[in-house]
Amino acid sequence: MELPWFKKGTIYQIYPRSFNDSNDDGIGDLRGIIEKLDYLQSLNVDILWLSPIFSSPNDDNGYDISDYCAIMPEFGTMKDFEELLQKTHDNGMKLILDLVANHCSDEHIWFEEAKKSKDNPYRDYFHWEKPSEGGGPPNNWKSFFGGSAWEYDSASGEYYLHLFTRKQPDLNWENPKVREEIYNAMRFWLDKGVDGFRMDVIPLISKREGYPNAPNVGFRKIIEDVYANGPRLHEFLKEMNEKVISHYDAFSLAEGVGINHENASLYIDYDRKELDMLYHFDILECTIVNGKFEEASSFDLTNMKGIFKRWRDAVHKKGWLANAMGNHDFARMVSRFGNDTEYWSKSAKMLLIMQATQNGTLNIYQGDEIGMTNVALDSIDEVRDVQSLNFYKENTETKRYSNELALQMINKEGRDNARTPMQWNDEINGGFSKAYPWLKVNPNYKEINIAKQENDSDSVLNFYRNLLKIRKQHDVFVYGDFEELEFNNPDLYIYKKMYGTKKIIVLLNFSTTTHVANLNEEVKELINNYDDLILKKGFIELMPYQGVVLEL
Numbered sequence: 001m002e003l004p005w006f007k008k009g010t011i012y013q014i015y016p017r018s019f020n021d022s023n024d025d026g027i028g029d030l031r032g033i034i035e036k037l038d039y040l041q042s043l044n045v046d047i048l049w050l051s052p053i054f055s056s057p058n059d060d061n062g063y064d065i066s067d068y069c070a071i072m073p074e075f076g077t078m079k080d081f082e083e084l085l086q087k088t089h090d091n092g093m094k095l096i097l098d099l100v101a102n103h104c105s106d107e108h109i110w111f112e113e114a115k116k117s118k119d120n121p122y123r124d125y126f127h128w129e130k131p132s133e134g135g136g137p138p139n140n141w142k143s144f145f146g147g148s149a150w151e152y153d154s155a156s157g158e159y160y161l162h163l164f165t166r167k168q169p170d171l172n173w174e175n176p177k178v179r180e181e182i183y184n185a186m187r188f189w190l191d192k193g194v195d196g197f198r199m200d201v202i203p204l205i206s207k208r209e210g211y212p213n214a215p216n217v218g219f220r221k222i223i224e225d226v227y228a229n230g231p232r233l234h235e236f237l238k239e240m241n242e243k244v245i246s247h248y249d250a251f252s253l254a255e256g257v258g259i260n261h262e263n264a265s266l267y268i269d270y271d272r273k274e275l276d277m278l279y280h281f282d283i284l285e286c287t288i289v290n291g292k293f294e295e296a297s298s299f300d301l302t303n304m305k306g307i308f309k310r311w312r313d314a315v316h317k318k319g320w321l322a323n324a325m326g327n328h329d330f331a332r333m334v335s336r337f338g339n340d341t342e343y344w345s346k347s348a349k350m351l352l353i354m355q356a357t358q359n360g361t362l363n364i365y366q367g368d369e370i371g372m373t374n375v376a377l378d379s380i381d382e383v384r385d386v387q388s389l390n391f392y393k394e395n396t397e398t399k400r401y402s403n404e405l406a407l408q409m410i411n412k413e414g415r416d417n418a419r420t421p422m423q424w425n426d427e428i429n430g431g432f433s434k435a436y437p438w439l440k441v442n443p444n445y446k447e448i449n450i451a452k453q454e455n456d457s458d459s460v461l462n463f464y465r466n467l468l469k470i471r472k473q474h475d476v477f478v479y480g481d482f483e484e485l486e487f488n489n490p491d492l493y494i495y496k497k498m499y500g501t502k503k504i505i506v507l508l509n510f511s512t513t514t515h516v517a518n519l520n521e522e523v524k525e526l527i528n529n530y531d532d533l534i535l536k537k538g539f540i541e542l543m544p545y546q547g548v549v550l551e552l
């Protein structure tokens with residue numbers, strides 16, 4: 001079977017608002033991305049994914065779209081976009097856009113019409129329900145961002161559904177007109193030449209009939225069993241593939257909220273012709289027990305190994321995963337899974353070794369290539385993310401948490417951690433903008449920035465470049481079968497991979513102490529985040545956060 005081009009590729013996610021500001025208004029923009037295309041190409045990434053760039057009132061930074069076929073004026077014009085697309089292709093890269101099809105903005109003309117009256121032709125584009133018998137919302141569903149998922153509309157006496165903020169009303173996919181609208185928007189961009197879509201919360205588009213109450217279980221379980229994986233979901237995905245995607249040389253990447261390793265193949269099994277790949281939340285949420293800001297546990301390597309293994313086994317040869325360790329919705333990967341103090345550089349590199357040697361399309365989030373870390377926001381006034389702001393309001397007003405504790409929780413897990421502007425150099429605002437940016441720059445930009453790492457052959461940045469290049473030359477990194485060693489060791493992650501006649505062993509030390517591991521074979525060094533490789537008779541010594549890939 002011929003392997004599609006996107007499998008071996010590396011996706012680089014750009015969060016346009018925070019990438020590069022070309023006109024010094026404090027907000028990243030499309031021309032800012034164009035200015036950095038050479039940089040992007042130099043990373044050896046293949047596919048750029050842009051978080052939403054469409055018209056939006058920005059209640060949720062573009063994930064609330066008011067016009068699917070127009071560019072957000074703050075980001076630029078359609079001409080800028082066309083130039084960006086053309087130049088991305090000229091540089092040998094692909095470009096995918098973020099399709100937010102589960103909901104739109106309450107400022108979209110569809111919703112503005114729908115609100116006008118119960119018999120408006122757009123009414124049925126959304127989910128409207130009468131109050132429950134005793135008054136109040138029709139059921140107990142909670143929004144992802146706090147509070148009820150239903151908002152009362154006093155003009156009509158009905159509630160509308162919003163699984164995210166009240167400014168993000170859910171679209172009614174039961175209505176064939178809604179589906180056609182979305183398909184048309186997709187065609188609009190595909191006809192311009194975009195290479196595919198990352199599909200925001202796509203598992204949520206089909207709602208359960210009668211909107212049954214959610215049982216009294218953790219939020220994750222509610223997402224899986226009540227919000228996601230609805231009765232007509234796979235019918236819709238098939239239709240979308242058949243009517244749109246299959247007519248283009250384009251691919252689809254599902255955001256896997258609510259997908260688990262048991263139902264994943266329903267989405268990505270080749271024979272089902274639905275989606276090309278997905279990234280799941282189990283790794284991204286592996287330090288989160290129930291929901292964000294709730295009983296966060298600390299990082300546990302054995303748990304993470306188990307997740308990788310379960311998913312590998314579940315989708316093996318029947319579908320394809322993208323693997324993401326961070327994105328704009330989570331705290332920074334080096335702060336969560338590595339060590340952002342003494343072993344910052346070593347652990348940032350080691351995490352990439354792990355990520356790049358898992359099967360699947362590698363998915364890198366902007367800033368991780370220089371090891372950007374979490375930020376400490378000093379007061380709630382500095383917080384921009386709507387999820388964090390809602391959390392703060394809800395929990396400090398009820399006095400469940402003190403202001404200090406709530407801010408501490410936001411600093412640990414909040415989404416702004418990953419959204420601080422890119423740190424290009426040590427000039428004002430990290431070279432992102434001459435104006436004070438929409439979200440403050442991480443004060444560590446003088447230490448951690450691209451210009452500094454460009455000139456350092458031992459930098460995280462140059463390590464990424466090199467590893468991404470080597471990965472392209474060795475199919476075993478991407479497609480190999482696994483044999484795991486020392487599975488129960490809480491500090492070491494060791495696995496062999498085999499593909500055809502090629503064999504590698506990956507050894508990663510997730511701790512601040514030196515460890516030894518058995519190693520009897522003849523080896524050749526491929527990747528090492530230390531200068532030295534300490535091989536002794538029958539074993540290898542692994543320094544703190546050392547990661548190596550050896551050819552066997």
Ligand code: TEU
Binds near residue numbers: 060164255257292
């Ligand atoms: O995220 C979906 C999603 O499930 C997130 O809400 C996630 O659970 C949360 O951020 C983790 O705490 C997507 C987008 O990536 C996110 O930025 C949007 O806010 C959301 O959809 C709504 O469009």
Ligand code: CA
Binds near residue numbers: 024026029
């Ligand atoms: Ca700008």
